[in-house]
Amino acid sequence: MIYSDRSVGKQDEDTGIKKGKLTREMILEKAAALFNTRGYFGASMSDLMAATGLEKGGIYNHFASKDELALEAFDYAVKINGRIVIGELSKHVHAVDKLTAFVTAFGSMAGHSPIPGGCPLLNSAIECDDAHPEMKERVQKAINKVLNGLEGIISNGIATGEVRKDVDAAAEARVIFTTIEGGIMLSRLLDDAKIMNTVSEHLFRHIRLLGS
Amino acid sequence: MIYSDRSVGKQDEDTGIKKGKLTREMILEKAAALFNTRGYFGASMSDLMAATGLEKGGIYNHFASKDELALEAFDYAVKINGRIVIGELSKHVHAVDKLTAFVTAFGSMAGHSPIPGGCPLLNSAIECDDAHPEMKERVQKAINKVLNGLEGIISNGIATGEVRKDVDAAAEARVIFTTIEGGIMLSRLLDDAKIMNTVSEHLFRHIRLLGS
Numbered sequence A, B: 001m002i003y004s005d006r007s008v009g010k011q012d013e014d015t016g017i018k019k020g021k022l023t024r025e026m027i028l029e030k031a032a033a034l035f036n037t038r039g040y041f042g043a044s045m046s047d048l049m050a051a052t053g054l055e056k057g058g059i060y061n062h063f064a065s066k067d068e069l070a071l072e073a074f075d076y077a078v079k080i081n082g083r084i085v086i087g088e089l090s091k092h093v094h095a096v097d098k099l100t101a102f103v104t105a106f107g108s109m110a111g112h113s114p115i116p117g118g119c120p121l122l123n124s125a126i127e128c129d130d131a132h133p134e135m136k137e138r139v140q141k142a143i144n145k146v147l148n149g150l151e152g153i154i155s156n157g158i159a160t161g162e163v164r165k166d167v168d169a170a171a172e173a174r175v176i177f178t179t180i181e182g183g184i185m186l187s188r189l190l191d192d193a194k195i196m197n198t199v200s201e202h203l204f205r206h207i208r209l210l211g212s
Helices: A002-038 A045-052 A056-060 A066-089 A095-110 A120-128 A133-160 A169-189 A193-210 B002-038 B045-052 B056-060 B066-089 B095-110 B120-128 B133-160 B169-189 B193-210
Strands: none
Touching: A002 A045, A002 A066, A002 A120, A045 A056, A045 A066, A066 A095, A066 A120, A066 A133, A095 A133, A095 A169, A095 A193, A120 A133, A120 A169, A120 B120, A120 B169, A133 A169, A133 B169, A169 A193, A169 B120, A169 B133, A169 B169, A169 B193, A193 B169, B002 B045, B002 B066, B002 B120, B045 B056, B045 B066, B066 B095, B066 B120, B066 B133, B095 B133, B095 B169, B095 B193, B120 B133, B120 B169, B133 B169, B169 B193
């Protein structure tokens, strides 16, 4: 009986932990969408309660503060988007094809993004550059990771002879990233998907010219 | 005596109107800087009171609501920046030189912008695209004016033979504008002026290729 009781207790505990994890994940998912559409300062605790269907205490059970939730929701959004982009890149071998796939995958956030509200890197960068140092640092790290990834693709391409030797990998990584982000901003503001197509076509031509 | 009294009364009235106008202008200037750094949702009435040195009533004397103030502060910021950019453009005649001057003047907002906080078009676009329809409409109009201006320079350039006949003026206006805005975002986030230089150099090369 003792063993049996223990076993049931363990099962309840496991179910409790599993349920807690699911709730935490649900909060992160809803919060990521809310912060990405309304912004960190624009989304209130009441908005978060309405979106999650939880009381304030239910949210604070999992996150110590709105700030902690915002930082983790940002990481969550970056992880979800990152997986999609990396998945698309992994389908290609040639550096020029990888860069082209990056533009398509990343630029798709101008339309229906997995986390509603467009690109969380862009949104958080703009909101936090002057107003939220901790979030700014988080966004800097995430963007530097993307820039390093792009730079790595170009550098490898130069090493394998797929990309011209005179190409400045760091500069091109920055040009590609900033052009996409500007395109996402304008497409979303003017509700016009054709703008992202125009900007992507421009980048496709530019990327082809980097090839050797 | 009656005339003299009237004359003094008129003078007081004039001084009162002038003082009111100065106060209104001061509120707009401080509010534009505050909204451009902290965002519309991030800047509170207390922040506005601290920045202007006025009580709430002193601000509401001139603006019916925080919303009205935000919309007028946006117009104020756009007017100040617009004057600088148009001033720089007017120094040039050739379409390619005008486009190059646009990149330099507009891109300078990555550093010390006349309205602190970077580009108000970019900041307001990101904050309001999903969260503030009235401001979104205001930003759309302002950005469309810039895009039409750029498109006009390119179209004129095609007409005068300064720009290649096969150039798509509307597409190029969008590419130039989005690339600059992306550059401003990344420069400000990473506190690195070199990024705006990299992006500008890329655009200078691209613009030279538009020339016939």
